Amino acid sequence: MSSSSRDVLAVYPGSFDPVTLGHEDIARRTLRLADRLLVAVAETSTQSRNPLFTVPERLALLREVFSGEDRVECVSFSGLLMGFARERGAHCIIRGLRAVSDFEYEFQMAQMNRELWSEVETVFLTPDAPYAFLSASLVREVAFLGGDVSSFVSPVVKRALARKLGR
Numbered sequence: 747m748s749s750s751s752r753d754v755l756a757v758y759p760g761s762f763d764p765v766t767l768g769h770e771d772i773a774r775r776t777l778r779l780a781d782r783l784l785v786a787v788a789e790t791s792t793q794s795r796n797p798l799f800t801v802p803e804r805l806a807l808l809r810e811v812f813s814g815e816d817r818v819e820c821v822s823f824s825g826l827l828m829g830f831a832r833e834r835g836a837h838c839i840i841r842g843l844r845a846v847s848d849f850e851y852e853f854q855m856a857q858m859n860r861e862l863w864s865e866v867e868t869v870f871l872t873p874d875a876p877y878a879f880l881s882a883s884l885v886r887e888v889a890f891l892g893g894d895v896s897s898f899v900s901p902v903v904k905r906a907l908a909r910k911l912g913r
């Protein structure tokens with residue numbers, strides 16, 4: 747992707763419940779390839795879960811975490827990712843790929859998204875090694891059970907987890 751010839755817009759979609767250092771790492775890596783990045787919180791997630799944070803809360807945390815990055819915009823979207831990506835004129839969808847176990851789910855989504863709108867490419871980025879096994883669901887569980895999540899999330903997210911869990 748050449749950033750000199752056009753303004754490359756990447757969309758990094760997810761649940762971000764909550765945003766982890768792994769998500770932050772993937773977003774910052776994306777800025778090496780794209781000119782602008784939309785971090786997009788989905789109101790509908792493919793894998794249904796019991797969310798801990800509401801969509802507005804997740805968005806507020808993302809905005810705090812990326813407040814220093816003027817090329818990053820954090821938004822939420824409803825409906826299909828491809829509808830949102832098309833509306834915003836995105837060139838690529840970014841997904842983090844941690845382990846082989848992520849592959850099947852990611853591959854299915856990428857193929858389905860291509861069927862829905864073939865003009866956008868899904869790009870998979872791998873996180874830095876310390877985040878290779880990190881997931882928001884594990885962070886929620888560790889926080890819920892009273893473990894220290896300092897190595898996995900930004901301080902603002904750690905504080906939000908403590909507030910949410912009444913600590």
Ligand code: PNS
Pocket residue numbers: 759760761762788790791792793825826827828854855856858859
């Ligand atoms: O962080 P997640 O939960 O793995 O992200 C999954 C997400 C939000 C990218 C996916 O569920 C999604 O794209 N949701 C929007 C609705 C949609 O487009 N569904 C069809 C996907 S093929």
